Amino acid sequence: MDLVPPERLGLCPQRLRRIEGWAERLVAEGKLPGLTTMVARRGRVAHLHSTGLAEIASGTPMRPETIFRIYSMTKPLTSLAILMLYEEGGFQLDDPITRFLPDFANMRVCTGGARGRLETVPARRDITFRDLLTHTSGLTYGFMQATLVDALYRERGVDFQTAESSLAAVVAEAARLPLIAQPGEAWNYSIATDVLGHLVAVISGEPFEVFLRRRVIEPLGMVDTDFHVPPEKHHRLAANYAHGPDGLAVIDAPAGSRYLRPRAVCSGGGGLVSTVADYWRFCQLMLNKGALEGTRLLGRKTVALMTANHLNGDMAAMGQARWSESTAEGIGFGLGFSVMLDPARAQILGTPGEYAWGGAASTAFWIDPAEEMAVILMTQLTPSSTWPIRRELRVLSYQAVID
Known part of the structure; x- marks a missing residue:
């Protein structure tokens, strides 16, 4: 991913760098082993930052090419299929x-x-x-x-x-x-x-x-996305952690992970591994209303239907008063994503019509069509509600928008 000066995309460079300080503090305080963040706008990447470790025991640094268990961020791809x-x-x-x-x-x-x-x-x-x-x-x-x-x-x-x-x-x-x-x-x-x-x-x-690879993953050029990590990429898989009495404790080390071999059951709800670069290609497909670099997977009207709220009110009105680390008020649900209805009711920065989801190991993404913006967070800490990092990153990303 080639970086573009943030000011060319209506983002303040100084404000955007606040994300880096935030990420480095999370690692220094022992809250996360490492993380990668990406902010893109108008089809170009303005911010890409990795800090900390992909695996603490081996000292492997976190890098943009690190492979992550994305768990429920698989769901939007299955919904697309x-x-x-x-x-x-x-x-x-x-x-x-x-x-x-x-x-x-x-x-x-x-x-x-x-x-x-x-x-x-x-x-x-x-x-x-x-x-x-x-x-x-x-x-x-x-x-x-x-x-x-x-x-x-x-x-x-x-x-x-x-x-x-x-x-x-x-x-x-x-x-x-x-x-x-x-x-x-x-x-x-x-x-x-x-x-x-x-x-x-x-x-x-x-x-x-087979369908997902042939019809979605390969046409999008998501070269590191699959239900397992092939041998030549084993060294790029991050470890997954949880917080224990003595701090971060590994719950799935790369060396013995089940993600190193093909799975008997390929989970459409949470089975994929991926990278920041790969998931950005999916986000850009959605921002482009179903097409990417000459390849169209969905029609424009289907994308509009997919990203509209299909609930009778918001998630709270449908019995889910709270979700993960935030209120469910002001947030609806489309065909595979949560959908922002009212940022004031949700008590968080955002835009009506923005859609998002995340994964159990604290990964997250959101897409904002009105701002032509996408943000991706990749780390490996289970459960995702351990720290309110998704909410924090939303503030840090949106406060950098200056046009």
Whole structure:
């Protein structure tokens, strides 16, 4: 990525350098092992900065080419893939997914009970594609540990990160378990995008990971993005950390990471590794309304639909009062992204219509069409709510805009 003087892009160089001081303090204080930040505007990169270590034990420095586990930043790419099939006439957004996945017929919704006996009622309607894309399907995640159904997910192995069976098998097991809400009635973060990955496979007739590589990753020139790291790039994979009693503790070292070998289950909700440069290409595709360097993956109108709010109000109105490290008020959800509705209600700098998401290891990105701006944060610290670094970077990035 070639850097352009910030002032040519309407960004103040002195103000933009505040990001570097902030990043270096996070490392010096032992909050993060290392991080890379990128700020781009009007199709050019104005800021790219790496500091700290990719792996503490080996002393490997953090670099722009470091490879990261991006976890849920996989979701926008999977959403892009399924919407490509939507554009080809494969389905309509309000179609029930039972058209392709009959295991999801006659679902039931948990209303209470105990571990040994759940109380359920019939779902009032089938889950639709739109429900999956907006996280209003009634599905959940086992790691949430908030409901009886979450516990069932853990007991039955409904975990697309660790399963060693197949994508189809894990989806089928999820279909046997109750929902936690009626489809379309509440916002609940869930395995919905993993189900979409399986739907990509069923509708396209080829494995999800093959479709994603052939139709999305390779056409975009995302050369370091995949579901595993090939041998010649092993040395570029960062370690993943969590905070323990004695500070940063490694939870996934590069040398023994499962990301060094192909996966039996390729998770559309959180399975990819990537780099800052690669993810910037996806961001620029979206800013360009579906095209990049002569390659068009989505039509302009589909991108507009994808990045509009599809909720009945904001996330808070749909039952999610708080999300990660910020309020959910003033924030809606599109077809694969959160969508800023009202920065004042969200209590953070931003622009109505800006869309974003992040990953479990504290990675994040947002795209602001009105400002022609994209920002990417890459680090490896789990969980993402450990420090409010996403909010802090938003302020530091937006305060540098001067035109």
